[in-house]
Amino acid sequence: MKTRITELFGIEHPIIQGGMQWVGRAELVSAVANAGALGFITALTQPTPEDLTKEIARTREMTDKPFGVNLTFLPTFAAPPYPEYIEAIIKGGIKIVETAGRSPEAYLPALKDAGIKVIHKCTSVRHSLKAEKIGC
Numbered sequence: 505m506k507t508r509i510t511e512l513f514g515i516e517h518p519i520i521q522g523g524m525q526w527v528g529r530a531e532l533v534s535a536v537a538n539a540g541a542l543g544f545i546t547a548l549t550q551p552t553p554e555d556l557t558k559e560i561a562r563t564r565e566m567t568d569k570p571f572g573v574n575l576t577f578l579p580t581f582a583a584p585p586y587p588e589y590i591e592a593i594i595k596g597g598i599k600i601v602e603t604a605g606r607s608p609e610a611y612l613p614a615l616k617d618a619g620i621k622v623i624h625k626c627t628s629v630r631h632s633l634k635a636e637k638i639g640c
Contacts, residue, residue, distance in 0.1 A: 509542075512621070513600060514570045516540030522625060523574020523602055525549055530559055534566030544574040544602050553588035560596035572600030572623075579606055586611060594618045609638045 509518040519541035521532070528546030536543030545563060550556040556573070563571055573593050577586070590611055593601060601615055604625040608615075615622055616639060624635035 513542050515542045520544075520602075520623075523547075523576065523604065525576075528574060530562040530566055533571050534563050537563075537567040537569035537571045540569070542570060542572065542600070544572045544600075547573050547575045547589050547593070548578075548584060553585060553592040556589060556592045557596055560592070560598065570600065571598075572602055573598050574602040574604065574625075575608075575611075576604040577606035577608060577611075587614070590614050593620070603640070607634070607638070608640065612639050 505517060507518045510516065517540045521536045521541060521543040523544040523546040525546055526549055528544055528549055530545065533543035533545050545556070545559055547556050550559050560573070575586070575589060575593070578584070594614070599619065600621050600623070602623045602625055608622065608624055612622060622640045624640040626632040626635055
């Protein structure tokens with residue numbers, strides 16, 4: 505099957521397994537990728553950016569197909585170290601990032617400069633149009 509999604513992400517089937525807290529790990533993501541779809545490691549399931557680096561490497565050991573990383577921007581007073589997670593994503597050679605939650609606008613320059621395609625998971629058309637406007 506050939507669609508805009510399959511061509512954009514280099515996958516066989518236009519199926520995307522979005523990031524899911526606590527289950528978006530190497531085993532699931534590599535199985536999805538090996539089946540021809542696009543899977544996402546959930547970054548914040550990993551306690552630290554260093555752990556994310558290890559999970560990316562573990563996934564690469566299980567598949568040679570495309571996969572990405574989900575990074576959710578939480579509405580919180582004590583934010584996770586997002587720049588360090590993004591650095592782990594870039595160093596891990598990830599080319600597709602799915603964002604969710606708050607706007608990823610502040611982090612898009614680093615991701616785009618690294619040649620990463622960004623999908624922002626939205627809950628409304630209004631949010632989708634804004635995500636498209638900022639470069640997702």
